[in-house]
Amino acid sequence: MPNLSHSLLVLATALAVLATWRFWPMVGYPFTALNVRASWRRVALGCGLTKKRARWAFTLTPGALVSTGTVKVRRRFRRIAVDTTPRIRLPLPNRHGWRVTVHLLEGQIPDDYAQVAERLAHSWGVHAVRVSSPRPGRVVLAAIIRDPLMRVDRLPPSEELLKVTVGRLETGAPWVIDFRTVPHWLSAGATQSGKSNLANALIVGLAPQPVALVGFDLKGGVEFTPYTPRLSALATTRTESVGLLDDLVTLMLNRMDLCRKAGARNIWQLPPAVRPVPVVVLVDELAELYLMADRSEKDEVAHTSTTLLRVARLGRAFGIYLFCCGQRIGSDLGPGVTALRAQCSGRICHRVNDPETATMTLGDLDPAALVSARAIPAETPGVAIVASQDGQWYRARSFHVSEAAAEHAAWMYADLTPSWAEITAHAPTTEFDPADLDELLTA
Template identity: 50%
Template structure:
């Protein structure tokens, strides 16, 4: 009888191994929920008290001082109580559990213990957030959610809304200009910044809007999408004229809204609503750096003034900015710092200097700066962004080659609107 049971157990184990391998290859989501999640949840529950004690997450209600005769003795209180945890809720490639803090506790020690929790639960990473007072939420991921990406195709891309990648939470990474009108993107060479811009152009190309580009590297990057661009400036002189035309258009749109009693173009009737414009600016530093001559300084100041006006007034009037650069620092001038304050969306890829990461994320969250600086050279396309409602999150853009973005520009070239105010004069620039 024992031999029969042993043989049956071996057969069941072999069957589970074969089925598990097939399930992992064909339906990795099912494999996680049926095998991975129960194991990680069990580790989280059964190791919680021990991990809490070793990482100073437990609290004792007994005093740390005792009086022995005439001597006061201070020591570590025994029988510390770990904070109470909720049921580990399954998530895609991970789990989430809520911890109720003891009176007087703060989330700080939990942030410090994130690595210890990841090792104890054998998780790829653990993230700690405090959505409300008195509790923290621990999210553990079993594998790197940004490792292999494929477009989900499940996001409905409305006007001024583009799916550009995936968040580490498992959700789609969507840039929504209606929710966040202006964006700042920073990243060193080969960090994935150009790939993100190419993906953004490819997703915006089919939409009924105007794409305008400023590429002071002679148009080497954004010039690939000329067929879909309504205007392209390849030098600072051309950029000044283009920005000036956009500022003039802002005033005209203000007049239309005021005459119609509307506070934005989205309150106008369809026949009066002007075409939305997305302005892509690559290598912001080239607009601010000067050789010291009076003419160059005047151009740089004019660019700074125009960009700031577009950022301050453009959201309600359908003109949106995407400003990108390898290095963006306060040393470029006070205009850059003022412009940053108007760019609510932030995306920071791998950067070569801490000042750029600080400029992109420092005024929002110091933890995000540290995470951005930890992005490895091999993690091309990985960035820290504010696109998530929880504050900041790691994300990765979908691989999009310049050829794919150029093909999308050619395919949707007929969608390019002709706007008279974007026709640059004969002194420079390209007429559309």
């Protein structure tokens, strides 16, 4: 019997420790709430979030020495400068810690708080503090107790066309790559930072969808060749890339012609019966398209750069989407890369070796994102800074998707692969009669 009670006690203790660890934000919430409220004035003063204000106050000041040897105390009302602390509401617990709403003081903006987020995190002893502003005059400070990206649980796949759930954001929300909202993406990262893993996640997510996948694998085909069953076309050298990019430009011009004849601004305004299949172009090792060993390659590089840029500039309306990955994406690769970057509104920056790649990927967005990208540790592959649809940036981590899983998806959905000959043959000038379209539009 003592053995049983002893075991039960050990079990109960283990469960209590586990529950405290797993649900610490809930368990420790009363202490946290009290502590945050009680220490807010000191924290705000330390982080420079207070403002000086003139107030009327009753003061006692030492006056003249009177003949009896005592000091006469002067009592009077006068204006003095006092520190005003922003008002905070009660902290509320959430999955990863807690959040508190702060009322901004006159003249303050949310960026004032974003700039001291790291100071706040140290003052509160938490992993990080993220700042958002749900409405004018308020900021929400979300304190994250432990890094939620150390382990990311898988989410169910997205059912929508051209939308893939590839991981989780630090906020706990799903990390979704939606090509119809953000058609062009640039993903940078050093070796072993998780770029291929993200491409695998995209292949697994897109394979069951009615889309054509096209690969440019400038690592000699070692990354994408296993996925050939689900790829409509694959280029593994720059010479092959030139031909495939020319095909894409011709395809784009054909679709442009089709839309013009139908009076549609993009392929999505066409009736489903004549709508061409969307094409997602995956480029691995972007820099290889731009690198020149000698001057004889100059024309080829210039041609590649121009055609890729044309695809990025005009492809969206005609159902051609782009996802480019690279280890180093610097302006030294030429103006073509800088112009391509400007077209890519989706940016993903994994751990990088050089500040220039981080600056090139995120630099024109937010300097704080840059700092966060440079701080990604090597032990967490797949962690990245993501800037996309809502104009904000987030820390995120992709789900772990092995090559075997992506290969399995490529074989499983091989029958959904439209042939490249079939796709490029969709030339309205030869096959499509606008009269058919009129009929379809009125149907």
